[in-house]
Amino acid sequence: MIAENLSESSFENSSNTFVVHAGDYLNKLSGEKIERECKIRLEQGCKELVVDFSQTEIINSIGISILLGVIDSAENLGAKIIFSDLNAESIELFEMLGLTKHVTIA
Amino acid sequence: MIEERTKLVHAFGALAELGQEVANRHNFQETIRTSLHLISGALGIMRGGVARYSRYGHELNMLAVRGLGDDFPLSLSLCLEDERQFLTNGLNPIETSHARVLPFFQVYDRSFESRRIELFVPLVIRDEIVGAIFLGEKATGETYSSYEKEIICAMGRHIGVAVAQRNLMAEIERQTAENRKLFDDLRTTYNDTVKAFAAAIDCKDKYTEGHSVRVGRYSEIIAAELEWGTAEVEGAATAGYLHDVGKLTVERKIINAPYRINAKESAELNKHPAVGYEILQPIHHPYTDVPLAAKYHHERLDGRGYPDGLYDREIPYIAKIVNLADSFDAMTTDRPYKARRQAPDVVEDLKRNAGKQFAPELVTAFLRGMLREISGDAKDKKFRRLLGREYMETEGMVPLLRKTLNEMKPTSSLTYIAASVGGDGPRH
Ligand SMILES: [Fe+2]
Numbered sequence: 001m002i003a004e005n006l007s008e009s010s011f012e013n014s015s016n017t018f019v020v021h022a023g024d025y026l027n028k029l030s031g032e033k034i035e036r037e038c039k040i041r042l043e044q045g046c047k048e049l050v051v052d053f054s055q056t057e058i059i060n061s062i063g064i065s066i067l068l069g070v071i072d073s074a075e076n077l078g079a080k081i082i083f084s085d086l087n088a089e090s091i092e093l094f095e096m097l098g099l100t101k102h103v104t105i106a
Numbered sequence: 107m108i109e110e111r112t113k114l115v116h117a118f119g120a121l122a123e124l125g126q127e128v129a130n131r132h133n134f135q136e137t138i139r140t141s142l143h144l145i146s147g148a149l150g151i152m153r154g155g156v157a158r159y160s161r162y163g164h165e166l167n168m169l170a171v172r173g174l175g176d177d178f179p180l181s182l183s184l185c186l187e188d189e190r191q192f193l194t195n196g197l198n199p200i201e202t203s204h205a206r207v208l209p210f211f212q213v214y215d216r217s218f219e220s221r222r223i224e225l226f227v228p229l230v231i232r233d234e235i236v237g238a239i240f241l242g243e244k245a246t247g248e249t250y251s252s253y254e255k256e257i258i259c260a261m262g263r264h265i266g267v268a269v270a271q272r273n274l275m276a277e278i279e280r281q282t283a284e285n286r287k288l289f290d291d292l293r294t295t296y297n298d299t300v301k302a303f304a305a306a307i308d309c310k311d312k313y314t315e316g317h318s319v320r321v322g323r324y325s326e327i328i329a330a331e332l333e334w335g336t337a338e339v340e341g342a343a344t345a346g347y348l349h350d351v352g353k354l355t356v357e358r359k360i361i362n363a364p365y366r367i368n369a370k371e372s373a374e375l376n377k378h379p380a381v382g383y384e385i386l387q388p389i390h391h392p393y394t395d396v397p398l399a400a401k402y403h404h405e406r407l408d409g410r411g412y413p414d415g416l417y418d419r420e421i422p423y424i425a426k427i428v429n430l431a432d433s434f435d436a437m438t439t440d441r442p443y444k445a446r447r448q449a450p451d452v453v454e455d456l457k458r459n460a461g462k463q464f465a466p467e468l469v470t471a472f473l474r475g476m477l478r479e480i481s482g483d484a485k486d487k488k489f490r491r492l493l494g495r496e497y498m499e500t501e502g503m504v505p506l507l508r509k510t511l512n513e514m515k516p517t518s519s520l521t522y523i524a525a526s527v528g529g530d531g532p533r534h
Contacts, residue, residue: 029136029139029143032139060119060123061143061144061148062140062144063147064150065142065143066143068146068150068151068152068153068172068173069172071152071245072152072153092112096112096116097244097246098244102245
């Protein structure tokens, strides 16, 4: 039920690209749902995953962990990840923690 | 330098959050999962796991995993050598690549290698291994710095405490369950002993065979009808079973006299309530008032009973219950000098003596129980089992009981003072 709702509100489909709206789900245990959904899409053959941070102000450690999970799945399946609309602080944090080494910042 | 400071602020944020998560203790599984996220997110760690250590099974069982894949073992065994080394090491990260000498790292080498587990942290809390954390490579690809290891230690202590607390709770729950079982066993033993005792008391009195057992059952019926709790109903039954225990010291020929006994013999017999109290009082009963029930089961509301001639409110409630049960059994069983009375006659007697010998609300409760059984509302036919179907379910009983219950309005506790006619109580 929840996963379905999430896929309606947080995921957009255009050919082999999926857009995920990070929102503020990421920073809680509920962010695991986003991670699971991404994994399913990647396993279904999605080759490009865009994570949209336009609605995301701060990213905490749980959010980072969830994103690392998504990155790990994508790398295992040979898919590309794009982080879009990140604010300056988040970029700094991602660089520091090494996330930027695994994704494209757009 | 600035980057280092930002890193620290971020990591300490995670540490603070972890401390709160552990302190809040909503749901253990969620706490552990959150903890793993916080460690991974604080330092940018690609994958990992948190396990709990089973002292009995000597194995680490995974509570939460991230990115370890399906092939990674969910249960990892430790040998004594591993255990000893981890205890000596304490809660500090071990670099898996430097620890190949230990059997643990030899056995699981391939799993660690394939998932790139770089650090293993035994969660040692108060000189005991409670669990472990497995951490994969960092997203930066760099090795862990000493300050990062410090942070891992601090977070590990929080997680270790959470696991230790959980283990303690589980142990307490197990002990509580065991105690409850032990208590149940004790209660069963006590109840069995009481029944055996009742049978022994009844053995002495050949004309009233089964008397104590029946009084126990009737007391139980009355207490249940008063909607008492299970333990209290059991207590009432016990009081009934043991009410005549003092008779064990009365000479057999007096108890079994096939005639109305004389004054001297009567005085001897009338000591049995006090003697019963002396016997029962030193015993620790799970239910209160069992000794008092024995002492006062021949008292009457109107003060004409014995041994102390107490009035209504001075008589313990449980003794009133046993008195009613005792009198009912005396009336409904054959005695050497007297055949039993017919059921409708007994009902009339109980009603007539309510407020004089018996507490009216107890008579009402007892008759209500009787009516429920005879009219078919109660499944368990207790009266029928004790007195026989023909005796209890005689014609006119149901209307009689209905009429009697209707007529028995709540009686003032002072009524008995004006009463001059005594009841037809039990004779011992
Ligand atoms: Fe008695």
